Amino acid sequence: MNKKHLMSGIVIVLLLFITPSITAQTYREIKGWSKEINERIETFLNTTLTMNIRKVAVFDGDGTVVGQAPHYLADEALYRYADKFYKGKSDKFSKEKMAILNRMVKDGNNVGKAYVEDRAHFLAGMTPEEVANLGYDCYVESYQGKFYPEMKQLIANLKEYGFEVWILTASPEFLYQKFLSEELGIPEVNILGMKSVVVNGVLTNEIVLPIPQDDGKANVIPTFIKTRPLVVGGNSRGDMDMLNQSCGLKIVVNPDDKTVRGPEDGPMNGLTVKGYWEKEGAVIVRCNDVRDPKVRFHTSEWGIRENAINPKE
Template identity: 70%
Template sequence: MRSISNRFFYAIVVLLNVFAAGSICAQQYRPIATWPDETNARIEEFLNTTLTVTDRKVAVFDCDGTVFGQAPYYLADEALYDYADKNYKNRKDKESRQKMAILDRMVKDGNNVGKPYVEDRVHFLSGMTPEEIATLGYDCYMRSYKGKMYPEMKALISNLKEYGFEVWILTASPEFLYQRFVASELGIPVTHVLGVKGVVKNGVMSDEIIMPIPQDDGKAQVIPTYIKAVPLIVGGNSRGDMDMLNESRGLKIVVNPDDVTVRGKEDGPMSGHTVKSYWEKEGALIVHCNDVRDRNVSFKTADFKIRTNLENPKK
């Protein structure tokens, strides 16, 4: 009896090993057609090194300019300025005057990647329900940004899911504004889209902001605060993503990095470099996605004289 039991036990072990091996082999990389062979080879090689990882496999990406286009304006700005133009501009009631005062402050600031500016986006949306804000963002995406989600990044994210990765998106835009359309387009949980958080009170968003703000060093702080794992892959596109990218313990991916502006002393280790030259020095994977203005779309942001983002035609 003991001999039969032992043979049965070993047979089960063999079968389990076969199933485990088959499961690993089933995770197959699908090359991204418009990226060079060497880029695909590097991604595939890295993903194959994660096959035996047994704890959480996490990938974190910036949003605007990293997973979808930001030319000529950030979607967060377009959604707010368009809404203000339709609902508050030239009106004399108290709410309209208060909301336009916030917008006037934002326009005067002009630094739409600075923390005071991104905080004011939340202040502008205060008083609306999360559902109303999500609809505002989704409608803006469908109206002015549909088709600007980078197909290469969608393909990359599909590969990451195949390899068992959790995919998270970090944005300096209001969280409720981006969650619905980003989650829908990328096929990830709504809760995996993290942005600037406003406290919800009595069913509406207040102007009280929950720290950290996912901008500059705040993006790096969001990862342990909310994701609670050290990412194997981090992707970004700008100087503001430097701290977040340095949280990666594996692959760093930089999309359409600027190669014109030489950063100053205030940019720390990036001082004396362009974004591209810095990340080339650091061994990051540089990739390119097409981001050009759709000339058939009229952007209300233009009326408020907000600076445009550079176009990045696919090379």
């Protein structure tokens, strides 16, 4: 082989190795979001191409990747299960489980730490598989079709750019892992939530700290994910601390623009959730989230407040 042919062969081999790395990371337009939002996301993702680090994106669950109108899936799964298996029964176990739910209803604050802890207490005594199937069955019957297509497209883009995608929810971890993993195509171990200690194959009442609510969500990131994320997405006041862990892009879905937050909300004091994130320069996006009138929601019948609808205009 002469020198010219040898050099041609080397160039071809190099192109074979180089070309995939160029074409593998291609941004695909997210249909349903504006050109401006797409350009902003694409520009940011392109800045990460040369990074030689763990590229991590973290998203809240309810209201961020999947619809939450009129109720959180975690609540619907529990109240639906209680109506089917415990309500009206006189045995000790059923009475204990109903007492937990009655306490939750009396509390009424289903984004408070005591309430989210009681969700875990209700599931104590079940196996992880039973809890996963409980969540999955509720998803199939009442929430299938409520995943936001725009967020699924965003997650697909992140994977294209070599990101690890994590979900961080205040809901019980085992309850959400199966259906979220299936819908979003991410490993179940990348779905973090309220953790209960498992002993002899069943969940116990012992909760693993930090509790992933409010400031606890932010603490879960260094505790379990163990690196600072480049992208964080959320939707509510409860996601503020988690969103502020992002060292890159902050994406806020359907933020509330009606309730002016008070002093207890720290830096949000005097602002709505949307107003705060506009001031902070977050990417604010809209996704359609309305109630399906054909679906019976047991949570409504228990008197739990309804989440606001967010029809996409």
